[in-house]
Amino acid sequence: MNASAGELTAEPEDFLATKKTVELSSYKVNGTVGDVTVTNPRMRAEQVNVWYGQKHAIKNVNLDIGHNEVLSMIGPSGCGKSTFLRCLNRMNDTIASCKVNGSIKLDGQDIYHRDMDPVALRVRVGMVFQKPNPFPKSIFENVAYGPRIHGLATDKASLAELVESSLKKAGLWDEVKDYLHQPGTGLSGGQQQRLCIARAIAVSPEIILMDEPCSALDPIATAKIEELIDELRENYSIAIVTHSMQQAARVSQRTAYFHLGDLVEVGDTSQIFTSPKHQLTEDYITGRFG
Numbered sequence: 001m002n003a004s005a006g007e008l009t010a011e012p013e014d015f016l017a018t019k020k021t022v023e024l025s026s027y028k029v030n031g032t033v034g035d036v037t038v039t040n041p042r043m044r045a046e047q048v049n050v051w052y053g054q055k056h057a058i059k060n061v062n063l064d065i066g067h068n069e070v071l072s073m074i075g076p077s078g079c080g081k082s083t084f085l086r087c088l089n090r091m092n093d094t095i096a097s098c099k100v101n102g103s104i105k106l107d108g109q110d111i112y113h114r115d116m117d118p119v120a121l122r123v124r125v126g127m128v129f130q131k132p133n134p135f136p137k138s139i140f141e142n143v144a145y146g147p148r149i150h151g152l153a154t155d156k157a158s159l160a161e162l163v164e165s166s167l168k169k170a171g172l173w174d175e176v177k178d179y180l181h182q183p184g185t186g187l188s189g190g191q192q193q194r195l196c197i198a199r200a201i202a203v204s205p206e207i208i209l210m211d212e213p214c215s216a217l218d219p220i221a222t223a224k225i226e227e228l229i230d231e232l233r234e235n236y237s238i239a240i241v242t243h244s245m246q247q248a249a250r251v252s253q254r255t256a257y258f259h260l261g262d263l264v265e266v267g268d269t270s271q272i273f274t275s276p277k278h279q280l281t282e283d284y285i286t287g288r289f290g
């Protein structure tokens with residue numbers, strides 16, 4: 001954004017002296033390197049700051065999410081990735097100490113405006129969590145629940161169709177079609193996560209937020225979810241927090257690197273992983289910290 005954004009404000013010797021572990025706080029960040037904007041954004045965050053009481057968890061972050069893209073958010077633990085993700089569908093509203101300011105728009109509409117209903121917002125901006133969390137209900141009911149309470153299906157047959165198409169889009173239909181009335185919690189971890197994705201899809205969101213959706217899954221289940229994310233991109237925008245750089249490289253088109261509440265660098269995923277512009281990004285992707 002500005003020419004001096006990538007300049008380091010600490011002594012380079014700090015890095016040279018300690019090859020492996022570098023103090024996270026030894027470098028200060030002045031703005032974001034790389035283009036935070038896209039043309040025709042689906043979502044646009046501007047000057048977003050988040051506090052938990054006195055703790056400044058997100059600092060002046062600007063970031064767009066485009067149509068039909070997967071944006072990955074990476075960075076060391078505790079750097080604000082989940083906090084930022086939760087701002088995008090106002091999940092932080094439920095945390096009493098949390099204060100959010102700045103502007104976040106969905107299709108040009110301010111999601112923090114007093115006229116915006118957070119429940120309606122979360123239909124448009126769905127979320128999938130780290131630990132699969134199906135409702136203690138049947139597979140069918142897990143998917144039917146949202147459309148039913150939001151009045152998205154007019155009769156039984158159209159509800160059943162919606163459940164089927166959502167399970168198909170989540171790549172789960174063939175595995176569960178004969179067990180729709182069994183409890184969702186009886187599925188394997190990977191299947192439960194795909195059930196949660198089906199549940200999110202069922203209400204026709206525009207954006208799906210995923211916070212480390214594979215970290216509780218084995219490699220085969222992870223590969224299935226990654227494949228699915230790539231397919232979902234055709235119809236949705238996806239923002240995914242991941243601690244796996246390989247996963248970010250595999251599934252996303254753009255990558256955002258967070259460091260202690262700052263958005264350090266944003267760019268095409270291939271550029272971030274092959275020629276990062278900021279020293280901090282380079283140190284993170286080469287394993288110096290994190």
Ligand SMILES: Nc1ncnc2c1ncn2[C@@H]1O[C@H](COP(=O)(O)OP(=O)(O)O)[C@@H](O)[C@H]1O
Pocket residue numbers: 052055057075076077078079080081082083084095097
């Ligand atoms: N509910 C909360 N209350 C107070 N502090 C929090 C809360 N959630 C996160 N934080 C703090 O905000 C910072 C960012 O956390 P988080 O967004 O969870 O980071 P990440 O997802 O990158 O690991 C951390 O210092 C964390 O301790």
Ligand SMILES: [Mg+2]
Pocket residue numbers: 081082083241
């Ligand atoms: Mg997190």
